[in-house]
């Protein structure tokens with residue numbers, strides 16, 4: 001069976017959930033081979049093997065010193081050497097760029113933001129802010145596909161996870177854009193936004209930079225916190241928590257929108273959530289068109305009551 | 315500094331958007347065309363860089379005849395001139411084919427910096443900046459929310475999952491911008507009048523030396539197999555808060571096994 005390359009997302013050796021989802025999807029297409037860039041493969045490989053990686057290719061941390069191009073060079077080389085059946089990455093902004101460059105190198109087609117992948121390599125997409133569903137396939141070269149987190153439920157399937165170091169001399173072109181500093185902005189103990197099973201987001205309706213009403217509810221549910229652009233632009237919540245077209249795309253099992261009107265650009269980032277709950281004082285707010293359960297009311301009354309009720313039921 | 319800003323015309327997000335039933339490409343007749351919102355930030359950044367460092371801002375658009383409207387709008391924001399690649403043969407080109415075609419057009423323009431939006435509101439592939447950098451063989455400084463140029467050196471803040479990276483390179487380079495970077499200006503009446511006289515160069519694929527076998531629907535590297543409206547979400551339960559709103563949500567969540 002041909003190899004299916006899966007680019008691993010990890011933070012200091014800890015494999016992200018989306019990678020286990022990609023490994024699961026990869027098994028439909030062939031034999032999963034994980035591609036690890038940077039330190040930490042020693043600790044992370046076990047998890048990759050658990051979810052079906054027959055091989056774990058490991059590339060040096062130096063590859064992370066430059067923007068996107070080294071990962072693409074690596075994936076293109078491995079895909080060529082192994083005559084891979086497909087290359088899968090997570091549909092984060094960075095990895096979509098990796099997918100694009102890899103496909104150019106391979107002379108293949110690229111599909112981004114897939115919400116499902118079939119054994120035939122047909123992908124499903126939710127486009128135009130969720131209003132339209134399309135299916136697509138790559139018709140030339142090795143398919144390169146970026147899959148959204150939370151799209152394919154991860155299933156374990158133990159495999160060998162044999163480690164293989166990759167030696168690859170990066171081209172000068174790949175070293176054109178150098179990362180000279182990494183700035184990590186505050187990150188609480190909460191789950192990561194794109195990975196979380198539950199997301200609680202606050203919008204302009206929160207009314208101030210005191211986001212505790214949103215955070216308390218999120219913490220009672222073990223959820224990640226998100227924000228609308230209006231809340232981010234007002235300086236109430238950091239930028240990397242913005243949900244929407246130009247923020248993060250989330251697809252959790254439960255999305256709770258507090259004081260968010262539901263503008264099309266916001267919906268584009270959360271419309272594929274499985275369950276949607278909204279609290280808004282305006283009965284005409286478009287978010288109610290999406291909501292499975294909605295409360296017309298003041299979030300500063302409803303959310304604290306909900307938080308308390310959840311704590312009671314624990 | 316010669317700055318080229320890539321501008322794409324897209325259907326207005328506020329209108330109903332569709333794919334055509336015959337060839338499953340964007341139905342441009344179904345909605346009004348506007349400048350891709352993120353490209354307005356790219357234009358603004360181009361103009362700001364020009365104001366600081368001198369030079370010229372050229373708008374580059376690939377798209378059908380109607381895209382002229384968006385080009386005029388971009389010129390009325392203050393860009394100096396435009397190049398419009400327009401050819402029937404380009405219809406239905408996918409993201410990478412478009413990147414290839416734009417890279418050919420860029421080969422005819424002398425540039426220090428290519429500025430583009432980080433994604434378009436219709437296709438949302440977000441691959442253009444990366445694919446262009448690959449085709450052009452120049453550094454990729456994408457997803458920028460801050461850009462500084464100093465002589466031949468360029469430095470950007472690149473948004474990441476955890477915050478941002480500082481990225482440095484030498485010009486020429488490709489930069490894509492996110493909407494946090496600036497506040498796009500409104501065209502003044504004077505600029506709108508001037509824009510009517512600014513030069514717009516039209517290029518066919520032959521003019522731009524774009525290989526016809528590498529663009530267009532028939533040669534696309536991806537195929538849309540089918541298109542359907544998303545199944546309507548079952549109408550939800552909407553209640554008015556009469557002091558029990560929070561409890562009611564908790565009951566809903568319990569029913570769905572979230573608590």
Ligand SMILES: Cc1cc2nc3c(=O)[nH]c(=O)nc-3n(C[C@H](O)[C@H](O)[C@H](O)COP(=O)(O)OP(=O)(O)OC[C@H]3O[C@@H](n4cnc5c(N)ncnc54)[C@H](O)[C@@H]3O)c2cc1C
Nearest residue numbers: 203204205228229230244245246247259260261281282299
């Ligand atoms: C290029 C571009 C990109 C964009 N990208 C994004 C994006 O990524 N993400 C995004 O979110 N937006 C994005 N937007 C902005 C988007 O169009 C909206 O402006 C934004 O989503 C509005 O945020 P909001 O719902 O919080 O604010 P508003 O639209 O102002 O809504 C606030 C809501 O809160 C309700 N409310 C007020 N007080 C209370 C209270 N006490 N209790 C309950 N409800 C209350 C109001 O009834 C109202 O419905 C983008 C726009 C553009 C042009």
Ligand SMILES: Nc1ncnc2c1ncn2[C@@H]1O[C@H](COP(=O)(O)O)[C@@H](O)[C@H]1O
Nearest residue numbers: 320321376430431433434439440441442
């Ligand atoms: N046909 C086009 N003409 C000019 N610029 C384009 C075109 N398509 C995409 N772009 C640019 O590429 C960016 C990203 O688009 P996309 O990769 O389609 O999401 C846009 O914001 C534009 O700046």
